[in-house]
Amino acid sequence: MNLLEVRDLEVTYPSGAAAVRGVDLALASGEKLGIAGESGCGKSTLALALLRLLPAGTRVGGEILLDGEDVLAMKWGRVRAVRWAGASIVFQGAMHSLNAVHRVGDQIAEPILLHRRATPAGARKKTGELLEQVGLPAARADAYPHELSGGQRQRVMIAMALACDPRLVIADEPTTALDVMIQAQILRLIERLVSEQDLGLLMISHDLAVLADTCDRLAVMYAGRVVEEGPARQVYEDARHPYGRALSEAFPRIGDPASRFAPRGLAGDPPDPSAVPSGCAFHPRCPVALDLCGTRDQFLRDAGPRRRAACVHLDARAGAPEAETTEDDVRSSTP
Incomplete structure (x- = not known):
């Protein structure tokens, strides 16, 4: 049994902003899972939802199973105990x-x-x-x-x-305000503690390079959804979703002059959670978007061994006609 299982998680703030939309994740003891994405993609909302730390009035749907027990169904006394003894969180900005x-x-x-x-x-x-x-x-x-x-x-x-010896540690941007040398020390410390104590680690960051170096698996979020998931190093070096590629290319590679002198970025910003575009939410910023991307939603599907991504171009990789892919086809191929 997995230490943590998130099933079809939906989080909507009182303002109507849908910050998390149908997220599925799993984490085993001793495993390190990274969550990547720009600010506004739902990473921190996901972390807060796991421990029911969201503001009053927030609507949360789906299941969050910690050691098989649904956190969303717990009474408040049980939640208070679980927050330290079952799972704990390291917030960004220790001074605050x-x-x-x-x-x-x-x-x-x-x-x-x-x-x-x-x-x-x-x-x-x-x-x-x-x-x-x-x-x-x-x-x-x-x-x-x-x-x-x-x-x-x-x-x-x-x-x-x-x-309190928790089994799950959630680290939300734990090294954001630190210099590179101290950042490396903190990351090595976290890795050592996870290994020695057989903890599950969920680490959140906008920096794919940090997550690829620290975590076993990586999930990339955009507009409240996971758009790619797989072994961390593979996702970082060979992303199957255009957004994952854009995140990876935004950081210069050590020893690669081309990326140093000609860095590549991504124009625009993630959509407002209260006004997510129709179809694939990334299509307004996507450099390889097709006409159908603006009307047809995309769901996670097989993208290689132990990999999933939500992109219509995966059909072309597999030799299937892109225009003939239906939502039922996509859902039936999702693990």
Whole structure:
């Protein structure tokens, strides 16, 4: 059984914006799944939905199974327990997530006292162990957030996420505000902890290169949907969806002068979630869009071994006439 299964997840904000539209994902223990996409594609909304952290009035449909238990059907007491002991989240921007007037050790100890019912002495001991586990001296527990560097604060956030021994860790842009050297250290730290503790990791980023280097599998989101999924390195190096290719080409490749001196971007922005275009949502920005892309929606289908993508051009790769592909054909070929 998978540690996490997301089935046909739909998230609509009170404003009517459909931020997540029919997402299906699965994650096993010890596996690292990356979620990529531009700002506004639904990545963070997906992460918040997994732990029911969305604003009041938000409509959520589908299923979110954590160890076989539907998070969306849980009572609030059960949700509060699951948020630390079953799954935890590392938010982007540690300085905004940590309380500026409390010592970091007290903030790490709080969930331990609440969920593990530890004694104050036991919580302090556990806090010191967690800090050492993420590469900080136990004595830094007495520091305030402003007394730590950006990388140290991010390590504190990771220690806090591990405080109650969760099985799933969600990392939402955990290295965005860090320099390249510290970013690499944090990513290696996360990889090591996932391996040592057999955790499931869901990592969110706009940077395909980071996800390809860190994760086992990669899912690319656009306009609230997963448009491509497969082994991370394969998706990064040979994306089957035009949007995945555009994301990959937006970053210069080390050792490749052509990409350094002639970077390629993608004009425009993702659509407003309250006004998603008809047909394939990417077609207004797609460099290889066909006439039918504006009228016919696309769904994930086989795109190679352990790979899926939602693009009409996959039919041409397989030798099928593009114009004859129907929605029923697409749905029947989806794993």
